[in-house]
Amino acid sequence: MTTLGSHRSLSPGEIVFLGTGTSHGVPLIGCQCPVCTSDDPRNRRTRCSVAVGLPEGTILIDTPPELRLQLVREGLADIRAVLYTHAHADHLFGLDDLRIIPRYIHSPVPVYCEVNVQARIRKAFDYAFEENSPAGGVPQLEFVTIQTEPFDLLCTRVTPIRLKHGPWDILGYRFGDAAYCTDVKSFPPESLDRLRDLDVLILDCLRHEPHPTHLSVDEALAIINLLRPRRCYLTHLCHRLEHAAFAGQLPDGVEPAYDGLRIRTELTPASGDSRPASRLLTGG
Numbered sequence: 001m002t003t004l005g006s007h008r009s010l011s012p013g014e015i016v017f018l019g020t021g022t023s024h025g026v027p028l029i030g031c032q033c034p035v036c037t038s039d040d041p042r043n044r045r046t047r048c049s050v051a052v053g054l055p056e057g058t059i060l061i062d063t064p065p066e067l068r069l070q071l072v073r074e075g076l077a078d079i080r081a082v083l084y085t086h087a088h089a090d091h092l093f094g095l096d097d098l099r100i101i102p103r104y105i106h107s108p109v110p111v112y113c114e115v116n117v118q119a120r121i122r123k124a125f126d127y128a129f130e131e132n133s134p135a136g137g138v139p140q141l142e143f144v145t146i147q148t149e150p151f152d153l154l155c156t157r158v159t160p161i162r163l164k165h166g167p168w169d170i171l172g173y174r175f176g177d178a179a180y181c182t183d184v185k186s187f188p189p190e191s192l193d194r195l196r197d198l199d200v201l202i203l204d205c206l207r208h209e210p211h212p213t214h215l216s217v218d219e220a221l222a223i224i225n226l227l228r229p230r231r232c233y234l235t236h237l238c239h240r241l242e243h244a245a246f247a248g249q250l251p252d253g254v255e256p257a258y259d260g261l262r263i264r265t266e267l268t269p270a271s272g273d274s275r276p277a278s279r280l281l282t283g284g
């Protein structure tokens with residue numbers, strides 16, 4: 001008989017950076033650069049994800065490859081839903097670690113994503129959708145298809161934000177006065193309108209040099225100047241950005257995030273008038 005011990009939830013408005021690294025992670029395999037060999041734990045970056053505390057439970061944005069290590073590190077287990085930004089491997093391939101979550105929430109894991117992300121999940125994790133899978137042996141997921149219409153989740157209003165990740169259309173999310181926008185190169189005008197009056201903006205910032213699918217430092221600072229959030233935390237950082245040195249180069253109110261950083265913000269109560277269009281029970 002296994003014993004599943006007590007675990008913490010996040011309080012409403014609490015956000016934890018589970019991972020803040022680019023797709024390779026930092027340190028990079030085989031790299032001996034000063035950042036990859038740094039003793040500062042803020043220079044050790046797992047792949048990108050945040051956990052967000054909502055009034056009725058904690059959610060994840062994305063399931064990166066180090067998800068198990070991230071949740072164990074933060075003492076989080078009762079994950080009430082997962083929202084996906086997109087289906088790139090660095091944001092998706094920890095999904096199998098969700099297998100244990102139904103033991104804590106006593107239901108399949110609600111997964112909010114666009115149709116193309118659901119199709120990728122069904123292909124990459126096909127074993128989760130086969131007949132007669134052993135109970136507990138595969139992720140049990142309940143898909144909720146979303147587009148860019150706002151929806152209610154765990155007593156909070158969530159607004160998806162269309163982001164251009166180079167050629168790919170992906171999603172960011174706004175919860176009250178906080179928004180999470182990783183893996184973005186440009187913002188459609190209507191998305192900029194959804195990002196006004198923010199307390200906290202969490203923003204992609206890969207490196208100083210330009211990149212075809214991610215914001216560079218200068219491009220991120222230009223967006224921050226335009227939107228003027230009260231605070232901004234930069235994420236999806238590569239090994240060319242040394243935490244302390246980079247922090248010293250940034251304007252007031254803008255900081256590099258790091259794995260384990262916890263911040264607080266205000267949430268917008270649910271409106272009660274919006275249900276996602278379709279629910280589909282799968283897996284298990």
Ligand SMILES: [Zn+2]
Pocket residue numbers: 022023048088090091183236
């Ligand atoms: Zn990424």
Ligand SMILES: [Zn+2]
Pocket residue numbers: 027028031032033034035036037239
């Ligand atoms: Zn390196």
Ligand SMILES: [Zn+2]
Pocket residue numbers: 086088165183
């Ligand atoms: Zn990506």
